Amino acid sequence: MxxxxxxxxxxxxxxxxxxxxxxxxxxxxxxxxxxxxxxxxxxxxxxxxxxxxxxxxxxxxxxxxxxxxxxxxxxxxxxxxxxxxxxxxxxxxxxxxxxxxxxxxxxxxxxxxxxxxLLQASRWLIDVPAEPARVEAAVAAFLAADEVLVERMTKKGMRTFDSRAAVRQMSAGPGERGARIDVLLVHGTPSVRPDDVLTALRQVAADDLDVDGVLLTRASQGPLLEDGTIGDPFA
Missing domain, CATH: 3.30.70.580 (Pseudouridine synthase I, catalytic domain, N-terminal subdomain)
Structure with a gap:
């Protein structure tokens, strides 16, 4: 044996x-x-x-x-x-x-x-080399939509899912590279990523929104609190 x-x-x-x-x-x-x-x-x-x-x-x-x-x-x-x-x-x-x-x-x-x-949500900063006004318009159109479907290849093949449902907060304004998007994403299955949000913004933008050369930065991650903010996983 x-x-x-x-x-x-x-x-x-x-x-x-x-x-x-x-x-x-x-x-x-x-x-x-x-x-x-x-x-x-x-x-x-x-x-x-x-x-x-x-x-x-x-x-x-x-x-x-x-x-x-x-x-x-x-x-x-x-x-x-x-x-x-x-x-x-x-x-x-x-x-x-x-x-x-x-x-x-x-x-x-x-x-x-x-x-x-404990890791229920993430806050992302997305720096886009585009005019802030164009990005702000795309963000407004996204937030006004009931759903925005995007596709992404996963381990189980191509999946289609609603990117709008995962976004709890999103705003845009001037940034060092042009415009900065501040978005709070709730984790789910499949998980909506910041690049999925960019794909969705291109879909709803009235004009062609160039998102090449973006910088994605996760600013925080943790439990989603009742006031809509992200808590500290160490607390």
């Missing part, structure tokens, strides 16, 4: 980490980041808890990753530890081990609520 694998001890502490994707590092995929993060916790000698089985791996949970190519100030990951450590010490160690552009912003002990359940 095949020898049974060693059973690992349960974690004694869980930490949640907020990090940013900046500059050229916004082009890293989720797989690229997960590899870089696992190397970082190994170099930093963080006392990780491991899964049981024939191929133990560090207990790391990812949730709500931003699309490849977008910057973010609010990415989250949770780690399980075999020893109780100071969150501030872990933040310092990981900051030294991760490349510039993947920046650890905060580390805190995890609450009982799962991380995935």
């Amino acid at each position: 095949r020898e049974q694998p060693e059973q690992q001890a349960p974690p004694v502490q869980r930490l949640r980490i907020r990090y940013a994707k900046r500059g050229r590092l916004r082009f890293t995929s989720h797989r690229d980041f997960s590899r870089a993060f696992e190397r970082a916790v190994f170099r930093a000698r963080v006392p990780m808890a491991y899964s049981s089985g024939f191929n133990p791996h560090p207990r790391i949970s990812y949730a709500g990753a931003a699309p490849t190519g977008s910057a973010s100030e609010a990415e989250y990951v949770e780690i399980a530890l075999a020893e109780v450590v100071d969150p501030a010490a872990v933040q310092a160690l990981l900051s030294e081990s991760l490349p510039d552009g993947l920046d650890v912003l905060a580390v805190a002990e995890a609450t009982s609520t799962s991380l995935a359940d």
Whole structure:
């Protein structure tokens, strides 16, 4: 009979980490980041808890990753530890081990609520190289519509879904690149992404709206509060 694998001890502490994707590092995929993060916790000698089985791996949970190519100030990951450590010490160690552009912003002990359940909505800043008046008109037309259907290729093939239903708030005004769109998106299935919003804006725009060369930045991510704002997942 095949020898049974060693059973690992349960974690004694869980930490949640907020990090940013900046500059050229916004082009890293989720797989690229997960590899870089696992190397970082190994170099930093963080006392990780491991899964049981024939191929133990560090207990790391990812949730709500931003699309490849977008910057973010609010990415989250949770780690399980075999020893109780100071969150501030872990933040310092990981900051030294991760490349510039993947920046650890905060580390805190995890609450009982799962991380995935806390990440209910995101606020995005979309910088568009276009005249603000044209973008404001497209935003007004979008908000006035009952639904705006868009198509996107997913793992299950081409999907059509309503982009309007996911938008709780959206406004536009002048920005450094021309115009800036501020939009709050509620997470769902399938998840409406900021590039889907841009596709929808092109559909409803009275004139051709050029959205090439945009910069997408997630400003915050967390629970959706009763007043329509986004709360802190660390609270």
